[in-house]
Each structure stands twice: as structure tokens, then as C-alpha cells.
Amino acid sequence: MVMAYGTRPLRLPTAEEALPGRAQSIRVPERHHVSGRPMLPPYPAGTEVALFGMGCFWGAERRFWQTEGVVVTAAVYAGGLTANPTYEEVCTGLTGHAEAVLVVYDPGQIPFDRLLGVFWEGHNPTQGFRQGNDVGTQYRSALYCTSDEQIEVAGASRDVYQAELHQAGYPDITTEIATAGPYYFAEDYHQQYLAKNPNGYCGLGGTGVACPTGLSTA
Numbered sequence: 001m002v003m004a005y006g007t008r009p010l011r012l013p014t015a016e017e018a019l020p021g022r023a024q025s026i027r028v029p030e031r032h033h034v035s036g037r038p039m040l041p042p043y044p045a046g047t048e049v050a051l052f053g054m055g056c057f058w059g060a061e062r063r064f065w066q067t068e069g070v071v072v073t074a075a076v077y078a079g080g081l082t083a084n085p086t087y088e089e090v091c092t093g094l095t096g097h098a099e100a101v102l103v104v105y106d107p108g109q110i111p112f113d114r115l116l117g118v119f120w121e122g123h124n125p126t127q128g129f130r131q132g133n134d135v136g137t138q139y140r141s142a143l144y145c146t147s148d149e150q151i152e153v154a155g156a157s158r159d160v161y162q163a164e165l166h167q168a169g170y171p172d173i174t175t176e177i178a179t180a181g182p183y184y185f186a187e188d189y190h191q192q193y194l195a196k197n198p199n200g201y202c203g204l205g206g207t208g209v210a211c212p213t214g215l216s217t218a
Contacts, residue, residue, distance in 0.1 A: 055131025
């Protein structure tokens with residue numbers, strides 16, 4: 001029996017439990033609200049893509065669009081089972097998705113390990129299915145990579161940062177690191193939310209522990 005959100009245990013759904021979704025994708029704005037660049041591929045030659053789950057994607061997306069070397073960002077649903085989910089469906093916990101930020105970046109301006117520094121320092125990666133007061137599987141810490149090299153660098157970075165967190169008294173990192181599967185753009189009102197709503201909610205908060213292999217965002 002599938003229980004409603006709020007009574008369902010915090011765990012990812014099985015394929016049998018997952019909501020069916022739909023074939024039609026959500027309409028995406030043509031251009032980024034902040035930079036004015038195209039939101040959808042094809043992206044500029046030489047750029048690379050990675051997806052970062054840091055809890056609520058509103059504050060996380062702002063952190064990345066403010067990072068030099070990032071070409072475009074978008075709020076997306078990643079790591080789940082349901083095709084083209086809505087926000088309301090994701091919040092039930094029955095799609096399996098994490099709220100994530102699609103980051104298109106120029107590796108000539110910012111290498112992947114420095115983006116990982118923004119990621120690790122920008123949230124608490126030890127909290128499992130929550131981030132601060134935001135509780136649910138959609139708020140889990142996650143890294144979805146698009147190349148074997150990214151996977152290797154992400155794993156090495158995690159191990160280094162884990163040692164720093166342990167030294168500071170934090171428990172084990174719970175971040176999911178995986179090859180990116182299908183991901184789906186979130187609704188228009190989620191895109192660049194804090195640029196459209198400067199006083200809007202931002203639950204982003206780190207541990208205060210610096211990442212030795214990445215860019216400090218303190």
C-alpha cells in the first residue's frame with residue numbers, strides 16, 4: 001500500500017510504486033531570466049554539463065549562476081523514475097527525483113573540482129533525505145555526472161571532504177554520486193526563482209567546513 005506524503009517513510013520508491021508521469025514535457029522558458037542565454041541545448045561548443053542536488057533548488061541555482069565560468073543554469077528534477085513529473089508529484093516522494101540544478105559550464109574558466117567546492121560548501125551533505133528544515137527524498141544531496149572523468153573527480157573530492165567533515169565532528173557524507181540519467185526541467189516559476197523573487201525563501205546553508213580541493217564560497 002502506497003501511503004500519502006507525510007505518513008510515507010522517507011525512502012525512494014520502487015518502480016512499482018512510482019507515479020506514471022506523462023509523455024509531454026513541461027514548457028521551459030526560451031532564455032535564462034538572469035543571463036538571457038538559451039535555456040535548452042544545444043549549448044555552446046566546449047561546455048560541459050553536471051547536475052547538483054543541494055536541497056531546495058531555488059538557492060542552489062542562484063549560487064551557481066553567480067559562479068564565474070557557469071554559462072547557464074536551470075532548476076530540474078533528476079535521479080528519479082517518473083517521466084516529466086510536476087512539482088506537486090515530486091513533493092509526494094513517489095517520483096524518486098531530487099530537486100537539482102543543471103549547470104552548464106566552461107571547463108576552461110572553471111574546472112569541475114571548483115564547481116564541487118561550490119557544491120560541498122553550499123550545503124550539508126551529511127543529512128540524508130533532508131536539508132535543514134526541508135524534509136523529503138527530493139531534498140537529498142546528489143551529484144549526477146555526465147562523464148566518467150566527472151564521476152572520478154567527484155568521488156575523490158567526496159573522500160577528501162569527508163576527512164575534513166569527520167575532523168569537524170560531522171557524520172558520513174550521504175551524497176548520491178551517479179551517472180546522470182533522464183532529467184526534466186521544472187516549471188517556469190521555479191526557474192531563477194530568487195532573481196524573480198529577491199525576498200523569497202532560500203534554505204541553502206553549509207557546514208562552515210572548507211573544501212580543500214574546491215572554491216571557497218564563504
